[in-house]
Amino acid sequence: MPTYTPPVKDMQFVLHDVLDVSKSGIAGYEELDRDFTQAVLDEAGKLARDVLAPLNRVGDEEGCRLENGVVRTPTGFKDAYDRMRAGGWMGLDADTEYGGQGMPYLLNAATGELFVSANMAFNMYQGLTHGVMSALYVHGSEEQKRTYLPNMIDGIWSGTMNLTEPHCGTDLGLIRTRAEPQDDGTYRITGQKIWISAGEHDLSENIIHLVLAKIPGGPEGTKGISLFIVPKFVVTEDGSLGSRNAVSCGGLESKMGIHGNATCVMNYDGATGFLVGEPHKGMRAMFTMMNEARLGVGLQGYAQGVVAYQNALAFAQERLQGRAVTGTVAPDKAADPIIVHPDVRRNLMDQKAFVEAARAFAFWGATLIDRSHRNHDADAEALISLLTPVIKGFLTDKGFETTVLAQQTLGGSGFTREWGIEQFVRDARITMIYEGTNGIQSLDLVGRKLGANGGKTVMGFFDIVKAFIAENDHDARLKAIFLDPLKDASKDLQAAAMYFTQSGMKDPNNALAGSYDFMHVFGHVCLGLMWARMAKASYAALDAGDGDTEFHESKIATGRYYMTRLLPATKTHLARIQSGAEPVMALDAANF
Incomplete structure (x- = not known):
């Protein structure tokens, strides 16, 4: 039967070392110190683990x-x-005037991950x-x-x-x-x-x-x-x-x-x-709920990946099969645990690299919601509006993919109900469909969000990436492993947007045929940015000598894996975008 361990340590790392929430300037965040968020997440984690x-x-x-x-x-x-x-978990971030606890939406998102994974x-x-x-x-x-x-x-x-x-x-x-x-x-x-x-x-x-x-x-x-x-x-x-x-x-x-x-x-x-x-005027009111729901579904996607990965990792550490090609690892046992094999490692690293970056991305998105609502920040509202289809579409596509990778880690056991992984696969699959299919999310991203505010919002996102690279370019460790790949991927995203601007005017199908790939390019760049930010925080902790060395070294290694093995997917997606609509639309409907 599957187990679940609340990843509170990693959540705390994102909240305080990466996002530095208590010093972010968002109204109410000054109360979110480490002790407070630790207490909230610990209690939510116990409920998730022991009850749900x-x-x-x-x-x-x-x-x-x-x-x-x-x-x-x-x-x-x-x-x-x-x-x-x-x-009181249902009204965690609701207005105190109506009986809520008045906490930031960020805490609702963080505790929501725990409850969804469970x-x-x-x-x-x-x-x-x-x-x-x-x-x-x-x-x-x-x-x-x-x-x-x-x-x-x-x-x-x-x-x-x-x-x-x-x-x-x-x-x-x-x-x-x-x-x-x-x-x-x-x-x-x-x-x-x-x-x-x-x-x-x-x-x-x-x-x-x-x-x-x-x-x-x-x-x-x-x-x-x-x-x-x-x-x-x-x-x-x-x-x-x-x-x-x-x-x-x-x-x-x-x-x-x-x-x-x-x-x-x-x-x-x-x-x-x-x-x-x-x-x-009902659509305007309904979209308030739909946009929140889409962000919540993005969280569902990666949260199912989290629990699936945890169980795949436990299996890989215990399951004995074959010997490591470089020499026996467990001579006292009949075989080595399968985690010694490179392809199993690849499988697990794909899972780990995604879920940890997805968590940071979702939490960052939650801070943008709080900044827009609590600080009445129009730029933050525009940015989260742009990112919503990416959070929903990309995180659920990759979240489902992660549950499948976890299932694959277990081999035949993953296909049986006894081990429980197949439920995570089945449950995660709906996230790509409801609250607007991911195809619709990509059309919304390209057809509506990309050109919003005359393109100022997407340019503002590019500026965020450029500013982070410029601010940290002096750090040779970050530059070689994280900043240069991020810059390269960001250029792919800009090239895709430019292609839509130039070719979409001639034939709208050129933009729409590449919209799904564009959503994935955007998602990879966002996760690349998250890994760069997490790496910076871990390097700082290691330099200060006041952190968990094993944790931070593992974080950097996982980030390096994402930047070298997963982020280059932007080039494949860009090539598909630039192929235009003709390969997609070539067949008459009767010839399918």
């Missing part, structure tokens, strides 16, 4: 059951949910609720916030987002769900939504659905979409639960993975709904 992780296989094997309109979650989930509630399907129940809370906090009326937020922050109520319908997914302009205005100011919501995570369950007393629907007579397409609160139980004026609303679960999806989370077909049969914001 043991339920991961239970959730996978039992799944959810629909009985008389009620979804029953797997054994132990309700108790675990109540323990999460009791610890039990991704379980964590989705509270993850969706967090997104609903964020959307209502920004776009809801004061009355709506006071009605719904305190109980959602406490976890007594939970939340969902309802976008997809049987006939449309990404193209939300095609939705058919109707919202008929009523004399009392409410709306009657009628329609069907599919693939609704946590749409129905037995963990909370009420479920607050955020539903996209169209008010009759509104504009066509996405300009005519409005957003509505549709609670499972209508809330009375005194805040208590009233009658059951006309919303029900019509069925549960049979899925490849995340069996412990209820993925529902939701039927709205004239349900009472409450408009959020202005009529026909």
